[in-house]
Amino acid sequence: MSSVEAVPVIHLDAALLDEMRDVARQLNALMARIYRAQGVAPHWETPTPAPEGDGA
Numbered sequence: 775m776s777s778v779e780a781v782p783v784i785h786l787d788a789a790l791l792d793e794m795r796d797v798a799r800q801l802n803a804l805m806a807r808i809y810r811a812q813g814v815a816p817h818w819e820t821p822t823p824a825p826e827g828d829g830a
Contacts, residue, residue, distance in 0.1 A: 786794075802818075809816040 805814040806819065
């Protein structure tokens with residue numbers, strides 16, 4: 775029989791979530807700069823082409 779360990783629940787308040795989003799935006803911008811410095815377009819900023827035959 776396997777045992778199940780309890781997982782602690784972390785409660786995040788709005789201010790902490792805002793700070794986490796800000797850090798994520800900064801990291802995203804830094805990664806984009808690194809990609810561009812290597813002459814590569816950041817894949818998350820590359821437009822995705824529309825699928826063929828979508829009826830539009």
